[in-house]
Amino acid sequence: MANELSNNTQTVFEQLKKLDEYGNEYWSARDLAKTLEYSEYRHFLPVISRAKEASAKSGQNIADHFEDILEMIPLAKGAQREVESVKLSRYASYLIVQNADPSKEIVAQGQTYFAVQTRIQEIQQMDEYNSLSSEDERRLFLRNELAKHNTQLAAAAKDAGVIKPLDYAIFQNHGYMGLYGGLDAKGIHAKKGLTKSQVILDHMGSTELAANLFRATQTEEKLRRENIQGKSNANKAHFEVGKKVRKTIQELGGTMPENLPTAESVKQIEKQQAKQLKNKKNKDDK
Structure with a gap:
């Protein structure tokens, strides 16, 4: 399954993935809020807070997975405005969808995507597993x-x-x-x-x-x-x-x-x- 699931499948959540200047993957909290059908970003902030709490309870360093950033959003006539957002790791994004509104179909899809991909990543990162020929x-x-x-x-x-x-x-x-x-x-x-x-x-x-x-x-x-x-x-x-x-x-x-x-x-x-x-x-x- 790990090999089959690691195929380059372009889901909406895969398309949202970005790379920083060091080649590390991340997701924008603003992008996820919109995709998960939150009408306003401020309504999404409690979801981020719950995800941070879950991260802390699991023994993870919050700063390793949630980074406050400023990003530009488009306005009318080509203008842009700088707004607050959060740079999310794959694990942080996983926690986000686990704590979002479960009644939404897109949230259920996100839960499946990030759960599968996170598990794949865990297996792939196991040195012992990678050494097996x-x-x-x-x-x-x-x-x-x-x-x-x-x-x-x-x-x-x-x-x-x-x-x-x-x-x-x-x-x-x-x-x-x-x-x-x-x-x-x-x-x-x-x-x-x-x-x-x-x-x-x-x-x-x-x-x-x-x-x-x-x-x-x-x-x-x-x-x-x-x-x-x-x-x-x-x-x-x-x-x-x-x-x-x-x-x-x-x-x-x-x-x-x-x-x-x-x-x-x-x-x-x-x-x-x-x-x-x-x-x-x-x-x-x-």
């Missing part, structure tokens, strides 16, 4: 990341009221159904030709694992950010996130996850690597 290595890395984030997702779901194992299985199925076009775990097993005992995640390639990693991380964040309570609301949230990820893949021309090839078990790769390490150690000890 083979599909097997990428699969192992993403499978371990997904295992970690699934634990965090389970904790967030528990806080929302998903307590019993059966309830959590239903919760997980809602995420799958959103991402896999209505297929639950049983349906995915059938589509992929897996037996009941085989773990779906162990037989995914890196693209499919990345899609599911994004589903898990964004659902966890949504549950906590919106303080979602109740099993049905948690299930709905998981389904909605999965559906948004699927829609993004579709818009970018990617292969739907249920149609991606079934890979050999990642456990076999782990065994092979463990054996190679053991043989290397024995050789070095001689």
Whole structure:
């Protein structure tokens, strides 16, 4: 998914992106306010304040992501006027759309765009991930990341009221159904030709694992950010996130996850690597 989603897709939010004199990307708060359908910039200022607060709570330095600037806006007859604005990093823009009016369709589109692109950037910036040269290595890395984030997702779901194992299985199925076009775990097993005992995640390639990693991380964040309570609301949230990820893949021309090839078990790769390490150690000890 990371490779497919990083294609040069010109959404309205991509078109708003600017580069400063050092080649760093940024977005103008004035541009975002207009695109997100705020009638006046002053009505957008509380959104910026909430985004700054969210940035601080996450341990980020506000100054690294929000820079007060002056920019020129056009007036009648070719005139211009200098106005206050804010230079926003991608992360700041992500927080902006997360704190904007959720009833607007353009805000929902912005949330999907910045969430997907921010996650891609996070993966691409991982030195460990960038050093991986083979599909097997990428699969192992993403499978371990997904295992970690699934634990965090389970904790967030528990806080929302998903307590019993059966309830959590239903919760997980809602995420799958959103991402896999209505297929639950049983349906995915059938589509992929897996037996009941085989773990779906162990037989995914890196693209499919990345899609599911994004589903898990964004659902966890949504549950906590919106303080979602109740099993049905948690299930709905998981389904909605999965559906948004699927829609993004579709818009970018990617292969739907249920149609991606079934890979050999990642456990076999782990065994092979463990054996190679053991043989290397024995050789070095001689």
